[in-house]
Amino acid sequence: MAKFIIIFIFAFLCAAQETIDMGTMVVRDSIILLTKQQDKIAIVDTVSRKEIERTTATNLIDLLDGKLGVRKKVDCSVCNTAHIRLLGLNGAYSQILIDGVPAYSGLGNIYGIEQIPLVNIDNILIVKGASSVRHGNNAIAGVVDIIHKPISFDTKTYFKMALGNHNEQNYDAYFSTFVEKSQTGVQISMAYANSPRIDMDSSTPMMDVAEFDRVNFSLRLSQEIKSTQIFANAQTAYEDRFGGTQNSSRKYIGNFQPESTYIDEWGNTVFRPLIYQEYARTRRVNYEIGSKTEINPIVTNENRASFIQHYQDSYYGYLSLEALQDMLFAVSDFHFDFYKNKLLAGVSYTYDKFYDDRSIGSHLYNILAIYLQNIFVINELFDVSAGLRGDFHNVHGFILSPRFAFNYYANHHLNFKTTAGKGFRTFNLFSENHSATTSDVYYLEPVENLREESSWTFAQNVQYSQFWRVNLGITAEATAYQTVISDYIQAQYLRRYTADGRQIVRYRNLDGTAITRGLEGVARFSLPKGFTLEGGATLLDFESKNETEKNFSYYSPNYTALAKIQWDNRKSGLVLSFDWNYTGRQLLREVRFGQKLIMPERYGEPYSIFSAQIEKRLARFTFTAACNNIGDFYQSKIEPIFYADGWYYQTTSVWAPIKGRTFYFGLRFN
Numbered sequence: 001m002a003k004f005i006i007i008f009i010f011a012f013l014c015a016a017q018e019t020i021d022m023g024t025m026v027v028r029d030s031i032i033l034l035t036k037q038q039d040k041i042a043i044v045d046t047v048s049r050k051e052i053e054r055t056t057a058t059n060l061i062d063l064l065d066g067k068l069g070v071r072k073k074v075d076c077s078v079c080n081t082a083h084i085r086l087l088g089l090n091g092a093y094s095q096i097l098i099d100g101v102p103a104y105s106g107l108g109n110i111y112g113i114e115q116i117p118l119v120n121i122d123n124i125l126i127v128k129g130a131s132s133v134r135h136g137n138n139a140i141a142g143v144v145d146i147i148h149k150p151i152s153f154d155t156k157t158y159f160k161m162a163l164g165n166h167n168e169q170n171y172d173a174y175f176s177t178f179v180e181k182s183q184t185g186v187q188i189s190m191a192y193a194n195s196p197r198i199d200m201d202s203s204t205p206m207m208d209v210a211e212f213d214r215v216n217f218s219l220r221l222s223q224e225i226k227s228t229q230i231f232a233n234a235q236t237a238y239e240d241r242f243g244g245t246q247n248s249s250r251k252y253i254g255n256f257q258p259e260s261t262y263i264d265e266w267g268n269t270v271f272r273p274l275i276y277q278e279y280a281r282t283r284r285v286n287y288e289i290g291s292k293t294e295i296n297p298i299v300t301n302e303n304r305a306s307f308i309q310h311y312q313d314s315y316y317g318y319l320s321l322e323a324l325q326d327m328l329f330a331v332s333d334f335h336f337d338f339y340k341n342k343l344l345a346g347v348s349y350t351y352d353k354f355y356d357d358r359s360i361g362s363h364l365y366n367i368l369a370i371y372l373q374n375i376f377v378i379n380e381l382f383d384v385s386a387g388l389r390g391d392f393h394n395v396h397g398f399i400l401s402p403r404f405a406f407n408y409y410a411n412h413h414l415n416f417k418t419t420a421g422k423g424f425r426t427f428n429l430f431s432e433n434h435s436a437t438t439s440d441v442y443y444l445e446p447v448e449n450l451r452e453e454s455s456w457t458f459a460q461n462v463q464y465s466q467f468w469r470v471n472l473g474i475t476a477e478a479t480a481y482q483t484v485i486s487d488y489i490q491a492q493y494l495r496r497y498t499a500d501g502r503q504i505v506r507y508r509n510l511d512g513t514a515i516t517r518g519l520e521g522v523a524r525f526s527l528p529k530g531f532t533l534e535g536g537a538t539l540l541d542f543e544s545k546n547e548t549e550k551n552f553s554y555y556s557p558n559y560t561a562l563a564k565i566q567w568d569n570r571k572s573g574l575v576l577s578f579d580w581n582y583t584g585r586q587l588l589r590e591v592r593f594g595q596k597l598i599m600p601e602r603y604g605e606p607y608s609i610f611s612a613q614i615e616k617r618l619a620r621f622t623f624t625a626a627c628n629n630i631g632d633f634y635q636s637k638i639e640p641i642f643y644a645d646g647w648y649y650q651t652t653s654v655w656a657p658i659k660g661r662t663f664y665f666g667l668r669f670n
Contacts, residue, residue: 040375041385041405042131042419043461043479045069047124049149054575054615056162056626056664058170058193059214060084060116060124060146066562066581066609068522068536069128073555074654079243079278080210081110086128086141087457087483088516088540088556092431093141095131099148101306101329103286105138105352109431111282112310115237117191117216119160119172122149129457129481130423132401133371133387136350140423140455140485151185151222152176158670162624165663166209169194183224191216199246200660201636208634208658210243210278227295233288233306244277253279253315278438280314298338305330316438323356323430342375344387354430360437360444361429366394373403383407391424396452399424417461425453427507433491442493443502450489451509457483467526476523485514488548512546516553522562534564555604555655559584573617581609586655604655607633624666632661 047063057063061082065072071085083091096104096113104112124146131139158174169192176187191214198209215238222231242250252258258274290304308327314320328351336343352365373387385405392398403421410416427450430437437444459481467473487509494504522536538560542553566577585603613626635656 040383040407041373041387041403042421043128043417043459043481045126045128047126049122052118052121052123053160053668053670054613054624055118056613056624056628056666057118058162058168059114060118060121060144061114063118064124064126064144066579067126068562069518069520069538070126071557071560074658075110076278077206077208077654077658078210078276079241079280080658082114083109084113084144085556086126086144087481087518088542089141089483089552090555092138092428093425095135095137095139095143097135097143097145098286100145101288101304101331102135102137102327102350103146103306103308105325105327105428105431109428111239111241111280111312112237112284115214115216115239115282115284116146117172117189117193117214117237119158119174119191119216120149120187120189120218120220122147128479129419129459130401130403130421130455130483132423133373133389133403133421134344136348136367136369136389136391136401138425140425140453140457140483148220149174149176149187151178151187151220153178158668160666160668162664162666164195166198166659167196168662185220185222187218187220189216189218197243198659200634200658202246205245205247207243207246207248210241212239212241214239228291228293230291231289233286235284235286237282237284239280239282241280241282242277245275248275248277250279252277254320257318276317278314278316280312282313283311285309298336300335300337302333302335303331314438319438319440321356321358321438323354323361325352325354327352340377342377344371344373346371354428356430356437358437363428364394365426368392381409393426393452396426399452399454413466414462414464417459417463419457419459419461421457423455423457425455427452427489429507432489432507433505441502442505443498445504445506447507450507451487453485453487453489453509455483455485457481469528471526471528471530473526474523476521478519478521480517480519482515482517485516485548485552488512488514488552490548510546510548512544512548514548514552515543515545517541517543530568530570532564532566532568534566535562537561554587554589557584557586575613575615575617577613579609579611579613581611583607583609583656588653588655607656609633609657620669622666622668622670624664624668626664626666628662628664629657629660634658634660 045067047067052063055063061072061084064070064084069086072082073085073090074080074082084094085091086094091109095102124144127143127145129142131143135143155177156175160172162170171192174189178185193214195209195212197207197211200208216236218233218235220231220233222229252275260274286306286308288304288306290302292300292302294300306329310325312321312323329348331346331348333344333346348369350365350367355362369389369391371387371389373385375383375385377383387403389401390398391401401422401424405417405419408416427447429444429447459479461477461479464476465474489507490510492506492508494506496504498504517540519539520536522534525533527533540556540558561582563580564577566575568575584606588602588604590601608631610630611626611628612630613624616623633656635654635658
C-alpha cells in the first residue's frame with residue numbers, strides 16, 4: 001500500500017487535469033440542473049465542445065480513447081466492435097447516457113456506441129465510480145453522459161469534413177435556429193462516415209480493419225410556453241459493417257462459402273472454411289419527448305420519456321443472427337433549491353426487451369425505481385451529499401443503492417472530495433459474451449437464478465488551481481479509488497460437449513470479491529504566448545479473493561501516461577499540438593481451441609502512440625492537417641493463430657491499435 005501512497009503523491013505533484021468548464025451549457029437546457037450538481041457528488045471529467053470540434057475522431061469511442069482513465073477496447077478483430085472501459089472494467093460496467101437518459105445496453109452496447117456522431121454534441125461528462133443512485137443499472141465503473149448542443153437563440157450553421165489517407169471519409173452538418181416570435185426552436189444534424197477494408201499486415205489471411213458505412217440524422221424541436229419548455233427529439237442511425245479474411249466477398253453473405261475437407265488422424269472428415277467473414281447491418285431509432293417547468297423559484301420539475309429500438313441483421317460465417325431490442329424509459333424529477341439544500345427526488349421506469357432468432361440472449365426486464373439525493377451546504381468550507389435509490393426489478397427483486405460525498409474547500413485554490421457509492425449490474429448475455437452468442441461452437445446453458453453483481457467504490461480526490469496571470473497558471477487533480485465487486489458473474493467453459501460437438505458454457509455467480517484499485521493524476525499548465533502543457537498518468541492494480549477470478553482485468557493496462565503540448569496563436573489563427581499516449585503491459589486471455597491450450601495467459605507489450613495536428617483559421621473556416629500514430633505502430637499477426645490442424649481465429653485478442661499511421665485533412669465551417 002505504501003507504493004500506492006508514494007505514487008499518488010507523485011502524481012498529484014507532477015500531473016493532473018483541467019477543471020470542469022460548465023460555461024458551454026445554457027440555463028435553458030433541460031439537463032443543466034443535473035450536470036451542475038455532478039461535480040459536487042462525484043468525480044467528473046469533461047470533454048469540451050472545443051475539443052470535440054478539433055478532434056480528428058469520427059465517433060464517440062475514438063474521441064474518448066486515450067483520455068485519462070478511459071480506454072478503447074476492440075472486442076472483435078473481424079468486425080472491430082469496441083467498447084469504453086472506465087476504472088479498468090469492461091464496457092458492460094459503464095452506463096452510456098444521452099442528456100442524462102440511459103441509451104445503450106445489450107445489443108446496443110455491441111454495435112451502437114460507435115454509431116454516435118460528434119456533430120451535435122456540446123460536451124461529454126465522464127463520471128467515474130458507482131453512480132447507480134441517479135442512473136441505475138450498469139453504472140458500476142461510471143457513466144458517460146453525452147450532452148447535446150442546446151438550440152441556439154441565433155441561427156447557427158456548422159459543417160465539418162475529415163478525409164484520411166486510407167480513403168476514410170467523414171462529413172458532419174448542423175443547423176440550429178430560434179424563432180423569437182413563436183418561441184420555437186429547431187435543430188437539425190446529419191453525419192456520414194465511411195471506411196474501406198484496411199489490411200496493415202498482409203502476411204496473415206485476415207483483413208485488419210473492417211469496412212463500414214454509417215449514416216445519422218437528428219431532429220430536435222423546442223417550444224417555450226410561459227415557464228415551461230417542451231422539447232421533442234428524433235434520431236436515427238444506420239450502419240453496414242463487413243469484415244473477415246482478405247478473400248471474403250459480399251457475394252457469400254447468406255450463401256455457400258467455399259471450404260475444403262481433410263481426414264484427421266481418427267478418420268473423421270473435417271471441414272475447413274477457405275474464407276471467414278462477418279456482416280452486420282444495424283438500424284437504431286430514438287424518439288424522445290420532455291418538458292421542464294419552473295413551478296416557483298424553489299421547485300423545478302423535469303419529465304422525459306424515450307423509446308429506443310436497435311435492430312441487427314447479421315451473418316457470422318455460416319451462422320445468421322437477427323436481433324431486436326426495444327427500450328422504453330420514463331423519468332420524472334423534482335429539484336428543490338431552498339436554504340442550504342439542493343434536493344433531487346425522482347421516479348423512473350425502464351422496459352427492456354431483447355429478442356434474437358436463436359433465443360440465446362432473449363430477456364424482458366421491467367424496472368421501477370425511486371431515488372432521493374441531497375446536497376447540503378454546511379458553510380463556505382464544507383458541503384455534504386447523500387443519496388438513496390431503490391429498484392424494483394422483475395427478475396432480481398428489490399435492489400438498494402446508497403451514495404455519499406463530502407467536499408472540503410480549503411481555500412480558493414485547493415479542495416478535497418471524498419465519495420462512496422454502491423453500484424449494481426444485471427446480467428445481459430449478448431453484451432456479456434458476444435463471441436459465444438455469435439458462434440455455433442458453443443452451447444450456452446439456460447441462465448437461471450443469477451444474482452446481480454454489486455459493488456462499492458470509494459474515492460479520494462484533490463484539486464488544485466492557481467493562476468498568477470491570465471496566461472500563466474496550473475490546474476491539477478489527483479484521485480485514488482477502489483472498487484470491490486461481489487457476486488461476480490463468470491462464464492465457465494466446461495470440458496463437456498453436446499452430441500453435435502459444441503462446448504458447453506455455464507454462467508454463475510462466483511464466491512468472494514473482485515477488487516480494482518487505481519490512481520490517476522493529471523495537470524494542465526497555462527503558459528505565456530499561447531502555450532499549454534498537459535501531463536498525466538494512471539496506475540491500476542487488480543486483486544481477487546476466494547473463488548473470484550481476475551479475468552475482469554484482461555486487456556486493462558496496469559499503467560498509462562499521456563502528455564500534450566499545444567500552441568494557440570490567436571493573432572495568426574494558427575494552432576499546433578503534439579500528443580503522446582503510453583500504454584503499459586496488459587494481461588491477455590489464454591487461447592484454447594476445444595480441449596487444447598494453444599497459448600497460456602500472457603501479457604501484451606507496452607507501446608506508445610504519437611500524434612500531431614496543425615490548424616489554420618481563416619474567418620469562419622478552419623483547415624486541419626493531422627497525423628495520428630506517427631510511429632506507425634499496430635498490433636501485427638494477432639487474429640489468426642496457426643496450430644497443428646490449421647488456422648484458428650482468436651477474435652477477442654486485440655490489445656493494441658490495429659490501424660497504423662494515418663494522415664487526415666479536414667475543413668470546418670462554423
